[in-house]
Amino acid sequence: MSYTPIKRPKFSLADRIYIVAIAKGLCRTFKHLVLALTRRSRHREDFNSKGIGLCMPFPEQRWDERLPEYYRGAPTLVRGEDSRERCVSCQLCEFICPARAITVTPGEVDPASPCAKQEKAPKEFTIDMFRCIYCGMCEEVCPEQAIFMSQEYLITLTDRDKGIRDKETLYKLGGVRKGLVNKWNDHK
Amino acid sequence: MSTTSTILPKDEAAAQGELNVQINGTWHRFAPGTRIADACNTVGAHVPCFCYHPKLAIAGSCRMCLVEQGMPPRLAPGQEPSYDAQGYQPLQWMPRAIIACANTVSENMGIRTTGNITAEARRGVLEFLLSNHPLDCPICDQAGECKLQEYSSDYGSGTSRFQEEKTKKGKNIDLGPRVNLDQERCVLCHRCVRFMRDIVGEEVLGAVGRGSNCAISCYPGLKLDSNYSLNTVDLCPVGALTSKDFRFKMRVWFLKSTPSIDVNCGTGSNISIWSREQEIYRLTPRQNDQVNSCWMPDSHRLNYKYINAEERILNPTVRTDIGAPQRESTWDACLKLSAEQLQKCEASKTAIIVSARMTNEELYLVRALAKQLGIKEIASVSRKGKSDGMLISADGNPNTTGEQMIIAEKATALEGICSGIKSGRITALLALGEDITAEAGLSADNIKNLDYLLTLAHSKNGTTELADVTLPGVTFAEKYGTMINVTGRIQRLNQAIEPIGNSRDDWSILRDLIILLGSEDEKLAALKSARDLVTIMADEFAAMAGLTWGSIGNDGKAIISTGVTIPLIEREQASK
Numbered sequence: 001m002s003y004t005p006i007k008r009p010k011f012s013l014a015d016r017i018y019i020v021a022i023a024k025g026l027c028r029t030f031k032h033l034v035l036a037l038t039r040r041s042r043h044r045e046d047f048n049s050k051g052i053g054l055c056m057p058f059p060e061q062r063w064d065e066r067l068p069e070y071y072r073g074a075p076t077l078v079r080g081e082d083s084r085e086r087c088v089s090c091q092l093c094e095f096i097c098p099a100r101a102i103t104v105t106p107g108e109v110d111p112a113s114p115c116a117k118q119e120k121a122p123k124e125f126t127i128d129m130f131r132c133i134y135c136g137m138c139e140e141v142c143p144e145q146a147i148f149m150s151q152e153y154l155i156t157l158t159d160r161d162k163g164i165r166d167k168e169t170l171y172k173l174g175g176v177r178k179g180l181v182n183k184w185n186d187h188k
Numbered sequence: 189m190s191t192t193s194t195i196l197p198k199d200e201a202a203a204q205g206e207l208n209v210q211i212n213g214t215w216h217r218f219a220p221g222t223r224i225a226d227a228c229n230t231v232g233a234h235v236p237c238f239c240y241h242p243k244l245a246i247a248g249s250c251r252m253c254l255v256e257q258g259m260p261p262r263l264a265p266g267q268e269p270s271y272d273a274q275g276y277q278p279l280q281w282m283p284r285a286i287i288a289c290a291n292t293v294s295e296n297m298g299i300r301t302t303g304n305i306t307a308e309a310r311r312g313v314l315e316f317l318l319s320n321h322p323l324d325c326p327i328c329d330q331a332g333e334c335k336l337q338e339y340s341s342d343y344g345s346g347t348s349r350f351q352e353e354k355t356k357k358g359k360n361i362d363l364g365p366r367v368n369l370d371q372e373r374c375v376l377c378h379r380c381v382r383f384m385r386d387i388v389g390e391e392v393l394g395a396v397g398r399g400s401n402c403a404i405s406c407y408p409g410l411k412l413d414s415n416y417s418l419n420t421v422d423l424c425p426v427g428a429l430t431s432k433d434f435r436f437k438m439r440v441w442f443l444k445s446t447p448s449i450d451v452n453c454g455t456g457s458n459i460s461i462w463s464r465e466q467e468i469y470r471l472t473p474r475q476n477d478q479v480n481s482c483w484m485p486d487s488h489r490l491n492y493k494y495i496n497a498e499e500r501i502l503n504p505t506v507r508t509d510i511g512a513p514q515r516e517s518t519w520d521a522c523l524k525l526s527a528e529q530l531q532k533c534e535a536s537k538t539a540i541i542v543s544a545r546m547t548n549e550e551l552y553l554v555r556a557l558a559k560q561l562g563i564k565e566i567a568s569v570s571r572k573g574k575s576d577g578m579l580i581s582a583d584g585n586p587n588t589t590g591e592q593m594i595i596a597e598k599a600t601a602l603e604g605i606c607s608g609i610k611s612g613r614i615t616a617l618l619a620l621g622e623d624i625t626a627e628a629g630l631s632a633d634n635i636k637n638l639d640y641l642l643t644l645a646h647s648k649n650g651t652t653e654l655a656d657v658t659l660p661g662v663t664f665a666e667k668y669g670t671m672i673n674v675t676g677r678i679q680r681l682n683q684a685i686e687p688i689g690n691s692r693d694d695w696s697i698l699r700d701l702i703i704l705l706g707s708e709d710e711k712l713a714a715l716k717s718a719r720d721l722v723t724i725m726a727d728e729f730a731a732m733a734g735l736t737w738g739s740i741g742n743d744g745k746a747i748i749s750t751g752v753t754i755p756l757i758e759r760e761q762a763s764k
Binding site for chain 1: 325355438
């Protein structure tokens, strides 16, 4: 079975007419409105927030240390601990990408190189950051643990050409990642 | 026991020369000698196979096609057979499964392709095949069209119980100039061995080693260098044999396949064109038992690179004055200029050289163009070679039969036109779809004798360098059209990609030129596609009577009897 049927909860009449839920929601909104107007919002000090409500003075102050581990920033390519290019250009990310941001040109690994067992590596790998929607499907589909979503969210470009990231840039951003499965060693 | 006087189904079937077979509970009728696998597949009960191929000898080695079989009980001496209400004998099911490829159907046989026995058998076979499989699908070119992948997802268990180390075999082995072998991926179906031995007749491949070390290999000192070697790649159900040309070019799930025909010789092998966006990645044979069976020669298969090559002409080019350089132009301006110039040419001093590589529709429009201009001299370049005794025809032109039907009655000899050009009798020439400096026997100096040269070509060649006007047409992958092969079979070309650059479908160039020259043919002016021309031509040519684009179909239709046969098809039909 490739899928598991979800058990839907049974809703009571009170749930189905929404009124209770709407009232609850409005209460939450009013609570925060009162907190904001009385300048007692949570994390107000942490954000160095001025005036009413909660406002972070960006870019002097950054959100970075609060980013959750699962935050999906720009996709990058990683190398393994043996500094091998992990990508084998299977093009599944190109296939799955809903925004068609990824373009892979497959190529052959030099038979003399230490990674010759892998046979295949991308000749070119580009991600168009104007198209990327940060959905993370490329990371999820990758059978080689080669593409990962980084925590980079601040993609402000001075030049449109820089929005299209090539293989070299992507490897530089991704760096080396430890603890991944090493699939293409000589014993396997 | 039923002793009705009505005819029993077995007698009814026997009168028609057929047999009753029950497949998954439903009774069907098949001709004697039908293989169980074929019988099941024709009625929609899919039987998975690795080693079985309808065109090859039976090996029965993969055991993937195991099905349950039942027969009527054997009668005791003197016992009368019993029949059920429908008139069939009861079935006794065998306790073990049998292979569907090596067994044929018989009267009152029962087959079950579903159920515990077959499901368990398939799962077991797959588990053994996968125990030593490298699982390198991410780098395997076959991924996406791999039988092992498909069957694993359909019938496999999904997880592995194999704890031991996998067997190591050769990877990325060079078998020949066009084929690579990965022995670890191989499922030892021997399809490639049987193809080379039985169809090509060259014993090059064999299996070496025993047990889990058994592997396909070339015999010592031999290479898989036959001109039909790439068919083994098509036959290979897994990624063991891969094409060097297509190696790591593109994953197959990105490719669109368009049914078309091969234009490298008169056989017109049926092919599929595999393209993505505007690029052609590979050609593969498409089954047609009247033309090419399931095969095609490598030389024709690999001759597609010119479609996306640098040499393609992307814009119409014109030479505005004698001795002036050629420069790029737009279609409107170029066609208008061509029409003006052609009207100035004296019809008696003008000739047309057409190509038997053009489609019937284009040739028909060339004839209309000649009529419009009043040109009497039309000839085509013939390409007579030698047949290879398989699929390559002695005729190097794909549409000689069509050219003879449409142009030939009016045609003059090519030699006449050539000598006319050399002597100065002919001063203007239209070279349509043919490089006259190559095979027509004219030198560049001869062509310089001409006052006016118009050419229609898809790629730069000797003629386009010298031409006053070059109209960029398209290659076979970019157009619709029909061609008639050496056996007189009309077949369709389909458009796989849009015309590259500003090139245009040849038929529309010719049509526009005819209209600019003053034709008032309303049918021509209203044409939207070359496909509609088939209907117009059907009214004119007896051989094509009643044909439409749709009725030709993907398999083509035999319309003329030429007496020519295709050696490989002859052999295949004789062996049946």
